[in-house]
Amino acid sequence: MDEGSNITKESSLSCARCGKLAHLQCPKCVELKLPRGDAAFCSQECFKATWSSHKSVHLRIESQPLKADASDDQTSAALKRGWLYCLKKGQARTSKLPHFDWTGCVWNDLYVQLSMLVFYRWHMCFCILPFKMDWKISANRDIEDFLLCISSHEVPHRWQGGLVAWMCCGYPSPLNYHFFPKSCCTSINEVICHGIPDARRLEDGDIVNVDVSVYYNGVHGDLNETYIVGKTDEASQELIQCTYECLEKAISIVKPGVRFREIGEVINRHALMSGFSVVKSYCGHGIGELFHCAPNILHYGKNKAVGVMKAGQIFTIEPMINAGVWRDRMWPDGWTAVTADGKRSAQFEHTLLVTESGVEVLTARLSSSPNMFPLL
Numbered sequence: 318m319d320e321g322s323n324i325t326k327e328s329s330l331s332c333a334r335c336g337k338l339a340h341l342q343c344p345k346c347v348e349l350k351l352p353r354g355d356a357a358f359c360s361q362e363c364f365k366a367t368w369s370s371h372k373s374v375h376l377r378i379e380s381q382p383l384k385a386d387a388s389d390d391q392t393s394a395a396l397k398r399g400w401l402y403c404l405k406k407g408q409a410r411t412s413k414l415p416h417f418d419w420t421g422c423v424w425n426d427l428y429v430q431l432s433m434l435v436f437y438r439w440h441m442c443f444c445i446l447p448f449k450m451d452w453k454i455s456a457n458r459d460i461e462d463f464l465l466c467i468s469s470h471e472v473p474h475r476w477q478g479g480l481v482a483w484m485c486c487g488y489p490s491p492l493n494y495h496f497f498p499k500s501c502c503t504s505i506n507e508v509i510c511h512g513i514p515d516a517r518r519l520e521d522g523d524i525v526n527v528d529v530s531v532y533y534n535g536v537h538g539d540l541n542e543t544y545i546v547g548k549t550d551e552a553s554q555e556l557i558q559c560t561y562e563c564l565e566k567a568i569s570i571v572k573p574g575v576r577f578r579e580i581g582e583v584i585n586r587h588a589l590m591s592g593f594s595v596v597k598s599y600c601g602h603g604i605g606e607l608f609h610c611a612p613n614i615l616h617y618g619k620n621k622a623v624g625v626m627k628a629g630q631i632f633t634i635e636p637m638i639n640a641g642v643w644r645d646r647m648w649p650d651g652w653t654a655v656t657a658d659g660k661r662s663a664q665f666e667h668t669l670l671v672t673e674s675g676v677e678v679l680t681a682r683l684s685s686s687p688n689m690f691p692l693l
Contacts, residue, residue: 330357334367345375417649421507421659423517424648487533490608497652502528502541509596509637509645509654509662521547524557526664530608537608539633540680541666552640553661559591560638560663567616567634571669571676577612577622584636585618596637596662598645598654603632604668617643628673635666 330339330353339357341364346356351374358364364371419425489500497513504512504526505519512526519525528541543557563584570583581595588595601614615622616636641660648655656662670677 332359332363333357333371334363335359343371345372349375418646420646420655420657423505423508423655487531490530490532490537490539491528494608501530502526504528504653504662504664506661507656507659509639509656510599510664511652511654513650513652519546522549522553523547524549524553524661524663528664528666532608536606537604538680539604539608539635539666539668541635541664543663543665553663555591556593556638556640556661557663559588559593560636561665563587563595563616563636563638564634564665564667567636568667568669568676568678571626571634571671573626573628573671573673575626577614577624577626578620580634581615581617581620581622584616588636588638589618594639594641594643596639596643596645599635599637601633601635601666603630605631626671628671630671631668631679633666633668635664637662637664 330342331337332339333356337359339359341358341360342353343356343358343364346353356371358367491497491502492500497511499514501514502511503514504510505517505523506525508526510526510528523546524543525546526541526543528539530537530539543560545554545557566583566587567580570579580601585595595617597615597617600616603610603612612624612630612632613622614632614634616634639656639660639662641656641658644657645654646657647653667681668679670679
């Protein structure tokens with residue numbers, strides 16, 4: 318039966334619809350601990366007749382922000398509702414899908430995701446890795462106190478979830494963004510982008526892209542870099558170096574008056590000359606008070622991106638370069654994008670500010686940052 322089938326008996330209240338002696342009570346109202354007088358009904362018929370308006374009471378209560386003095390029960394209930402909502406809206410991620418045409422080898426090592434119900438602003442002991450955080454502050458008032466540049470040396474046999482340790486620098490933009498379940502993206506080997514950190518251990522020879530986005534002082538910032546775990550093959554080293562060069566060459570043309578479509582031409586030309594391909598399904602984006610906004614920055618050649626760069630604009634360039642074909646596939650989790658042929662992919666990203674005279678790289682590496690290519 319419908320919502321009214323499980324309601325409990327209550328003999329001392331009047332029906333919220335007709336005023337008669339009530340014998341039933343809405344179970345959802347009982348769960349939310351709402352006043353009993355507004356949730357009592359004399360019969361199933363009265364309950365059904367008022368359901369379209371009565372259910373709005375539940376939605377209003379559930380959407381209210383949690384107060385600072387909320388009890389432990391209220392806090393626990395709010396977390397449970399929010400997590401269940403994300404689970405309903407999201408999609409299952411599992412390797413037990415024989416009908417799905419997996420590519421590459423990362424899926425063979427899928428582990429249960431480490432559920433993250435509460436965002437901690439301090440280090441958890443298993444997340445500590447050799448780590449350095451550098452800051453570059455822009456004078457522009459809209460992006461003042463802006464972003465961090467991570468320089469990290471991954472080591473084998475660590476969890477993906479331990480690649481980034483969130484310090485008290487802001488809120489992770491990806492967390493619950495369209496139900497994304499983690500605070501950053503870790504994309505390994507054939508994963509192009511939006512990889513979800515899990516308990517898979519990094520292996521010697523892996524390449525891993527760490528994509529970090531932070532919301533701080535009212536604005537978002539975004540960057541990512543691809544790292545080598547231990548020692549990898551020469552082909553992967555060349556892929557990573559080419560991808561980094563693609564980003565550098567694209568940044569070098571940024572200035573007022575340049576068409577956005579020219580970014581893709583520069584990247585595409587260098588990637589093709591190096592024997593690689595450019596992903597077309599994902600692009601760079603405007604950023605600031607909004608996480609993703611105009612303009613769209615397309616990385617491939619002969620694109621139709623509209624617009625001309627103007628001083629004051631802030632956007633990302635983040636080319637994704639594949640060792641094989643440019644086409645991608647989506648995993649059943651609805652987020653993880655992988656190469657269609659299972660070959661490796663690399664990516665680098667910076668957040669840029671167009672100035673009157675050229676460009677300022679807001680997420681630029683500092684002179685104190687470790688060498689990007691210590692093995693090349």
